[in-house]
Amino acid sequence: QKEVEQNSGPLSVPEGAIASLNCTYSDRGSQSFFWYRQYSGKSPELIMSIYSNGDKEDGRFTAQLNKASQYVSLLIRDSQPSDSATYLCAVGHDMRFGAGTRLTVKP
């Protein structure tokens, strides 16, 4: 079992829809969780961090964490073509990454 698992996608949604990205992790002791966005040929850029169970909202983005289920998700509301990128989930102080989910938002 991989430490951090994400659906590789690609995930395709129409412009204006909600995109839902999921991530599961194996280390039950993990305390910190991050979502990064990576455009092709660029380095990852932070979208959100979350440390406590529940939801955390920042603009169009909502991160959801459920430590009991070892599950973290990212919702993108009102998706825009500029959101098309690979979304990386990272877990723990040394940030173990999943393989990423490629999202395409179609105009």
Next chain:
Amino acid sequence: ETGVTQSPTHLIKTRGQQVTLRCSSQSGHNTVSWYQQALGQGPQFIFQYYREEENGRGNFPPRFSGLQFPNYSSELNVNALELDDSALYLCASSRRDYPHQETQYFGPGTRLLVL
């Protein structure tokens, strides 16, 4: 811009050679992590340095080594390069004061090609 810089941006080496990659942390950060990202994959954790000491290591062989300097800049050294070492090498810096782990910010990366 994250304030994290890396050099060089691109590098071509041949199998068996050695390479040194450099990273300058964001001001105020005391932790540096290095990642290898192969094409189409997520970043793979190589190791982390906290206040000049190695503070965790991923599943990489000893020919991957590193240093962190008193100004918290860092180097990644790879000896006896192999073709599979071709990848984007990412450096990320953060401020870490136990038990809290603050967010890591990535540099632009160094793209290494081994021929």
